[in-house]
Amino acid sequence: MESSLRRWLILAVILALFVGAIGGAFAGGTAAYLLLKGQPSPIELTVTEEELSTINVVQRVSPAVVTIISTGQLKTALGSGVIIDERGYIVTNEHVVDNYSTFGVILANGEERAATLIGTDYPFTDLAVIKIEGSGLPTAELADSDNLVVGQRVVAIGSPLGEFPNTVTTGVISGLHRRWKVDGIFYENLIQTDAAINPGNSGGALVSSQGEVIGINTFIIRTTEWGEFVQGIGFAIPSNTVRDIATQLIEEGRVSRPFLGIRHQDLEEGAYVLFVSPGAPAAQAGLEVHDIILSMGDYSIDEENPLLNVLMKFQPNDTVTLTIIRQGTEMEVEVTLAERQ
Structure with missing residues (x-):
């Protein structure tokens, strides 16, 4: 009799545990379902047409934008440049290479190559051409800058501070045919832009929404002559000037002046x-x-x-x-x- 009772008690305990497990699982699943149901669905990110245009411009031009390291006696300068010829000719600013003897180039893919100075147009324009060895290099196309209009959207690509290669900033053409005096000469016919241009961006590309280089970034105004801080005033040398000067430097090693x-x-x-x-x-x-x-x-x-x-x-x-x-x-x-x- 006692043995039979003990068996019944054991069966009852097992049954209770089984039912409890099933009930717990059901309750837990229900709670999890209700909890998840109360969470908002992930927001699907979309790209606007304007953003897509900028992305396409960057993907088209950025491979041709390089970082330039200029080294001289006890000094080093960092700047940017644009490959305009698949044979390795790179246009940049004269002040990036001025009074330096050794030049290195970091390509967009991180590869480093030595460069030689082909020539400059100092003091008439802030343009120079250097060359790296190679063929079939990615190049950027120079636009017809005579067709530019104030208000056009632009993209600036360069290496600010020399530490952030192929950085992209956006803005508009703020003005055309600007002039600004530097070292005793007025640089004329400049493109003014509010796209952020920082030290190291010199020699980088100013690009239209069609993916063509419309100018080579050259300098920014940081303060007035009275010491007041200035924001959003940068200048680029128009691409038609760049094409003329670079062609002469590549073909003749100098500009006829x-x-x-x-x-x-x-x-x-x-x-x-x-x-x-x-x-x-x-x-x-x-x-x-x-x-x-x-x-x-x-x-x-x-x-x-x-x-x-x-x-x-x-x-x-x-x-x-x-x-x-x-x-x-x-x-x-x-x-x-x-x-x-």
Whole structure:
């Protein structure tokens, strides 16, 4: 009798445990279902047409944008450049390579290559060309910058601070045909943009929404002459100028520019002669130290029209009349300009 009762008790315990397990599982599953049902569904990310356009531009141009490392005696500079020829020719800013002797390039894929300097257009434009060895390299297409319109969307690609390669920023064309004075010359016909341009972006690409390079980023304004901070004013050299200068540098190793052969100081009115290079056109014309050049041909020389900007209006071998002041006396001399070497 006791044995039979014990068996019944054991069966009852087993049955209770079984029912409890099934009930717990059901309750747990129900609770989990209710909990998940109360959670919001993941939001599906979508890309707008405008964003897709920017993405396509970056994918098209970014492989041709490189980081440039310029090394000289006890100094190093970092900048950007754009491959414009599959043979390895890269356009950049003159100030990225100025007074440096060794150049390295980091491609968009991270590969590093040595580069050589082909030439610069200093002091007339802030452009230079360097070259890396190779063939079939990715290139960027230069647009016709004469067709640009204020308000167009643009993308800037470069290596800010040299630490963040192929960084992308966006903005618009804020203005066209701007001029800004740097080192005694007005850079003219510049593209103004509010796309963020930082140190290291110099020489990088300013790109249209069609994926064509419309300019080479050159510099930004950080402060006014009174020390006030400025935001969103950057400049690029238009692609038509880039194409002309780069083509001459690649084919000839230099740009055909007129040469007078003096060192000077720009004044409010005129240019004061500090030095005359022996045998140069100025010396042959009889120009002397302490002369003040008031005009070249029909062009006056003053604060808004420095000597170098006026000189750019002429070609090598042009014969030009200079109006000068020498010891208080105004006179004219004729000079035949040479080609800058």
